[in-house]
Amino acid sequence: MDPIVAIVARQTELRTFRQAVKFEVGGAVEAAALVANVTAVGEAARPNTRLDVRTDALGTPLGFQFVQADGRMYVNPYGLWLAFDGQAIPEGLPLVPIPLGANPDIVLPLLANSQVTPAVSVPVRGVLTDVLLLVVPPERAGELAEAMALPRSLAFLQGQTSYTYASAELAVGRDDGFMRRVALELRGYVNGDPTRTFVVQSTTELWDVNDPSIVVSPPEGPTLKLPSLDQLPLPFR
Secondary structure, eight states, X not given: OOHHHHHHHHGGGOOEEEEEEEEEEEEEETTEEEEEEEXXXXXEEXXXXXXXXXXXXXXXXXXXXXXXXXXXXXEESSSXXXXXXXXXXXXXXXXXXXXXXXXXXHHHHHHTTOEEEXXXXXXXXXXXXXEEEEEEOGGGHHHHHHHTTHHHHTGXXXXXXXXXXXXXXXXXXXXXXXXXXXXXXXEEEETTEEEEEXXXXXXXXXXXXXXXXXXXXXXXXXXXXXXXXXXXXXXXX
């Protein structure tokens, strides 16, 4: 069996976990250098997820809470919970550096025939893992980014993005085959100008896998219900 297919198949039994996410974009907007960071820590009881997010992507530090639970998504950027329909976001796998799901039925074909290099075993938060390095064929990099909702996340680059490189490092528990770390890297340029390059790097680490004490519920307190993601205030859409 293809090792990627086997890894993804195993994750269907991954029900609960804690996670830490780091997401960084470096590049150029006009003549200025740009570095934007997003970090998040939380837990998941699939398909529900809770994250405490910190970002400076708008040029100033910003923190908010994010919850996906029971078919709705909730964001608390200003002390008030905003709720909107989350059914359009598939359950997915913990392969994404942002709090959105990636549909494995779409992602798997894009990873097919990738260059796969086994790496040495490394510990991730105390768990010994086996690591695979994948380099995706360049012509699929843009489709992979689209499947992971990256174009929306990179809107602040102020232009149409073209992707030239995509790779992933997958660390799975040696004893149980569950994902413990996913590192992604994408490179490209903006508005057809090869000199306006950017690089996206992210790392997601998981621990306390299948811990039955992990529960994610809808937030308590008053919420403002919005019918669609498009009505969520910037910069959260």
